[in-house]
Amino acid sequence: MKILAFDSSGMVASVALTEDDILLGEYTTNHKKTHSQTLLPMLDELMKMLSMDVKDVDVLALANGPGSFTGLRIGAATVKGLSLALDKPVVTVPTLLGLAYNMWGSDHVICPLMDARRNQVYTGIYRYTDEEGITTVLDQTPLDIADIIDRVNKIGEPVVYLGDGTVPYAEQIKEKTKVGYTFAPAHMNRQSAGTVAVAAYELYKQGHVSNGDDFAPDYLRKSQAERESGR
Amino acid sequence: MSDEREVKILAIESSCDETSAAVVVNGRKVLSNIIYSQIDIHTLYGGVVPEIASRKHIEKVNQVIKAALKEADCTLDDIDAVAVTYGPGLVGALLVGVGAAKAISYAKKLPLVGVHHIEGHIAANFIESPDLEPPFMCLVVSGGHTHLVKVTGYGEFEILGVTRDDAAGEAFDKVARAIGLGYPGGPKVDKLAKEGNPDAISFPRAKISDNEYDFSFSGLKSAVLNYINSAEMKHEEINRADVAASFQKSVTDVLSEHAVNAAKKYGMKKLALAGGVASNSGLRAAMKELCDKNGIELYYPKPVLCTDNAAMIGAAGYYEYIKGTRHGWDLNAIPNLKLGER
Numbered sequence: 001m002k003i004l005a006f007d008s009s010g011m012v013a014s015v016a017l018t019e020d021d022i023l024l025g026e027y028t029t030n031h032k033k034t035h036s037q038t039l040l041p042m043l044d045e046l047m048k049m050l051s052m053d054v055k056d057v058d059v060l061a062l063a064n065g066p067g068s069f070t071g072l073r074i075g076a077a078t079v080k081g082l083s084l085a086l087d088k089p090v091v092t093v094p095t096l097l098g099l100a101y102n103m104w105g106s107d108h109v110i111c112p113l114m115d116a117r118r119n120q121v122y123t124g125i126y127r128y129t130d131e132e133g134i135t136t137v138l139d140q141t142p143l144d145i146a147d148i149i150d151r152v153n154k155i156g157e158p159v160v161y162l163g164d165g166t167v168p169y170a171e172q173i174k175e176k177t178k179v180g181y182t183f184a185p186a187h188m189n190r191q192s193a194g195t196v197a198v199a200a201y202e203l204y205k206q207g208h209v210s211n212g213d214d215f216a217p218d219y220l221r222k223s224q225a226e227r228e229s230g231r
Numbered sequence: 232m233s234d235e236r237e238v239k240i241l242a243i244e245s246s247c248d249e250t251s252a253a254v255v256v257n258g259r260k261v262l263s264n265i266i267y268s269q270i271d272i273h274t275l276y277g278g279v280v281p282e283i284a285s286r287k288h289i290e291k292v293n294q295v296i297k298a299a300l301k302e303a304d305c306t307l308d309d310i311d312a313v314a315v316t317y318g319p320g321l322v323g324a325l326l327v328g329v330g331a332a333k334a335i336s337y338a339k340k341l342p343l344v345g346v347h348h349i350e351g352h353i354a355a356n357f358i359e360s361p362d363l364e365p366p367f368m369c370l371v372v373s374g375g376h377t378h379l380v381k382v383t384g385y386g387e388f389e390i391l392g393v394t395r396d397d398a399a400g401e402a403f404d405k406v407a408r409a410i411g412l413g414y415p416g417g418p419k420v421d422k423l424a425k426e427g428n429p430d431a432i433s434f435p436r437a438k439i440s441d442n443e444y445d446f447s448f449s450g451l452k453s454a455v456l457n458y459i460n461s462a463e464m465k466h467e468e469i470n471r472a473d474v475a476a477s478f479q480k481s482v483t484d485v486l487s488e489h490a491v492n493a494a495k496k497y498g499m500k501k502l503a504l505a506g507g508v509a510s511n512s513g514l515r516a517a518m519k520e521l522c523d524k525n526g527i528e529l530y531y532p533k534p535v536l537c538t539d540n541a542a543m544i545g546a547a548g549y550y551e552y553i554k555g556t557r558h559g560w561d562l563n564a565i566p567n568l569k570l571g572e573r
Contacts (some may be wrong), residue, residue, distance in 0.1 A: 002303065024353035036326055054338050069282065073289050080293045081334025085307055120556050139573045213293040216286070223282035227477050 004057040004082075005197035008035040008075035009067025009095045010164055015042045016193035017050060017057070018201065025050050027154075027192045035074045042079075044227075055086055059209075060205040061200030061214060063191060064092035065218035066140060067114065070095035072217035083212025088109050090212045091200040095105040096140035099163055100186040104134065108158045113165025114140055121165040123148045123219060125155070133202065145169045149176045158182075163191045238552065239303075241310045242545030243296065245328030246320025246348050247280045247375065250536065252296040254303035254310070255545030257355070257362055262303035264535070264542035267291045270415065277414050287321035292331050299541070303351065312502055314548025317345040317558075318568025319375070325564035333560055342546045345558040348539075349570050352505040354547035355540075359532040362521040363501065367530070368494040370486060372514070373506030373539075374400035374415070377486075378570065379444050379493055382503075385550035388571045390549045391493050392444025399482055400508050406455050406478050418473050420475045421511050429513075430501065432458060432518030434481040444489050451481055461492070465541045483517040491521040506532040507538055 002024075005051070007014045013035045016026035027042040037096035062079045065072045083090050086087060098110035103126075110126040125148075138151060145192055149172070152159045158180035168184050173181070183189070203209075221227075237256050244251040253264040269287045273279045289562060300306060315332035317325060329345075334543050336343040365385060371378040377394035397405070400417055403433050408414025412423065434454050437447040462469045492501045502522055508514060509531050522529040556573055 027438065034561045034563060040337055044337065069285070070326060073285055073327055074330050075405075076289050077292065077330025080289070081331035082338050084293050084331075085335045085338035086492060117460045146275045150477050184343065213297065216290045223280065223286065224284060225280040229276065230283055 001048045001058045002056060003059045003197045003200055004054065005061035005193040005200055006075045006093070007040065007063035007098065007196050008039055008071045008192040009063045009065065009160050010071060010191055012191040013038045013194035014030045014037065014191060014196050015040065015046055017046060018194070018197040019054070023194050023220055026192065029059055033084060039074060039078055052084065057086070057088060059194050059200065059204060060088050060212070061091045061093060062168050062195045063098045063214065065095055066116070066142070066220040067095050069219060072219065073110060076215070076217050077147040088212070089209045091204050091209055092215050093196050093199045093203060093223060094140050094218065095191065096122060096124040097126070097134065097136065098196040099191060100182065101125070101136050101199045102162060103160055103190070104162055108160040108182070109152065109155055111148065111152055111159050111161050112163040113148070113161055113169065114163050115165040115168050119144055119220055121148060121169065123165070124164060125151060140220065143173050148177060153178045158165050160184055164190065166226055233360055234421055238311045238549060239305065240314050240545045240548050240552065241296070241307070241313050241361065242298070242541040242548050243328040243332045244316045244351065244539055244541040244544045245292065245318045245324050245371035246537055248273055248284045249540065250288045250291040250295050251539065252299035253541035253545045254299055254305060255542055255549060258546045258549030259357055260544045261358055262305070263299045264540055265294050265295050265298045265302065266540050267370035268282040268536070274414050276407060279334050280324055281321045284321060285327060287360035288324055288327035292327055296331065307335065307356035310339070312342040312344055312548065312552050314344045314346050314544050314552070316348045316351060316544050317562055318348065320348055320566060322564050323485060323567065329562060329564050331487060333562060337560060342552065343558045343562060344551050344556055345562050346544045346548045346551060347568055347572070349401040350547040351543040353503070354506055354550065355383060355532040355543035356530050356537040357425060358504040358542060359536055359545050360530050363503065363530055364557050366499060367503055368490060368497065368499040370490040371501045371505045371507055372399045372486060373399060374404065376506060377446050380414040380570065381445040381490055381493070381497055384555055386547070390570055392446060392489060394440060394448060395439060395535035396447055397452060399446070399448055400484065402452045402482060403508070405452050408472055409456055409459055417508055419512060420479055423511060424479040424513055427470065427474070427478035428478040431470065432477040433471035434477055436481055444493055446485060446489065448482065451478070479511070479513045483511070483514045486492070486514060487517040487521045491525055492516070492528065494527050495525060500527055502527050503530055504539070509537045510534040511512030
């Protein structure tokens with residue numbers, strides 16, 4: 001089964017194609033440029049390099065939030081358009097779960113952190129087990145950086161941190177983490193569409209499939225206007 | 232004519248608070264024009280909230296496109312090109328339509344044509360009036376835009392005047408709020424104005440010294456607010472209908488005079504209205520009177536084509552398509568796109 005996956009939730013823009021357990025190709029950038037300009041050209045380039053046509057894809061997958069509101073919508077609009085044109089199902093992957101898949105096989109507690117500004121992160125806590133693969137301990141949520149470190153400390157086991165939230169909050173993490181900790185190295189530290197595809201394959205097998213029309217990004221935050229008005 | 236191939240365009244528009252998709256044949260014949268308006272949601276906030284608009288667009292975009300194809304009784308295999316508004320407008324809102332349009336045209340290997348929103352408003356007249364061809368003078372007035380444009384050919388424009396501050400529709404919204412009518416202001420002021428005396432209050436009509444075709448509405452808006460405030464200070468009851476009528480008269484006088492003067496100066500016998508405010512009955516009446524007096528033929532689209540809609544993008548997209556305009560997969564939303572830029 002061929003899965004075409006996208007992640008445009010943060011600074012990273014990434015497109016990947018997997019077939020069953022094989023990663024056929026991935027194109028990832030982690031540099032300032034609008035995803036609106038890069039995401040589709042990256043897909044086009046990847047398909048050309050693989051001599052494949054997007055119509056040969058079986059399932060579309062997407063890191064569906066949290067993340068940059070605009071970035072999430074660029075990915076969602078792209079996947080919705082492809083789904084409509086090709087009549088393919090969509091698997092939406094929680095962005096933090098996709099990040100956690102970078103740490104497959106780790107015996108550490110997995111704590112991805114995405115910078116959500118104002119001392120907040122989008123985060124969750126995950127664990128790998130041989131029996132169940134990546135499992136969720138704390139589902140993705142916005143938290144103060146101090147609060148998630150506190151949660152990690154309470155588990156009392158070594159932790160691996162990853163994600164773009166490790167950069168602005170590095171000092172706080174080092175200062176406040178009371179268990180053994182490490183930061184994931186660069187090649188497994190950020191969103192990648194390859195891990196989104198792998199996570200999507202698992203979710204697909206569990207029956208988590210949507211149609212392209214009805215899904216919407218999982219922002220985890222209301223718009224400012226809604227928050228301020230209490231709606 | 233029957234041997235000429237038809238060009239069917241799927242058009243998508245999401246620049247502000249309407250999610251819309253349409254199928255248009257040869258730029259003139261509308262097979263479908265589905266509009267999902269978010270206005271009820273934004274009314275709660277007294278105006279369009281960009282983040283909420285973007286969220287609603289992404290929720291509805293596929294449904295709207297599918298409905299447009301279904302109503303046109305066609306599939307994507309019958310479509311020759313995809314046209315999409317890529318500016319000006321709210322960037323987050325535009326990105327939804329642009330992203331979906333790019334993905335559809337990429338997947339189906341269809342040409343992609345980015346369309347300027349104002350060019351769409353102008354082209355709404357081609358749908359309404361099959362005999363209308365350039366050159367003509369066009370006054371584009373909406374909540375976000377006030378442009379006086381010489382349309383020299385299909386997709387060929389010369390901008391004669393723009394607003395220096397508020398768009399005409401924006402002034403309507405602000406005055407509507409001040410007299411307690413709420414959002415959206417245009418239709419509400421128009422309705423109340425019918426009960427008032429347009430000559431009851433003398434509001435200013437701004438003239439711009441260095442370009443006779445430019446507009447300014449912020450002074451007028453302030454004058455209306457001052458009038459209301461000073462009445463309140465004196466504990467006088469204002470006649471809201473008179474305020475609405477006098478304000479509307481002041482706006483439509485300026486708009487119609489500028490447009491007709493420009494048409495006369497450039498020897499144009501045709502004058503078209505476009506944009507949401509083109510539905511305003513006061514503006515239509517003032518235009519009609521001045522045009523009749525000067526032997527100019529007046530054109531305006533029916534209200535559903537004045538509001539933001541994808542059919543007009545399909546009309547403009549067709550003329551761009553036959554001119555050879557094509558956009559790449561890197562097409563981006565451009566919130567401040569200038570008319571005539573490609």
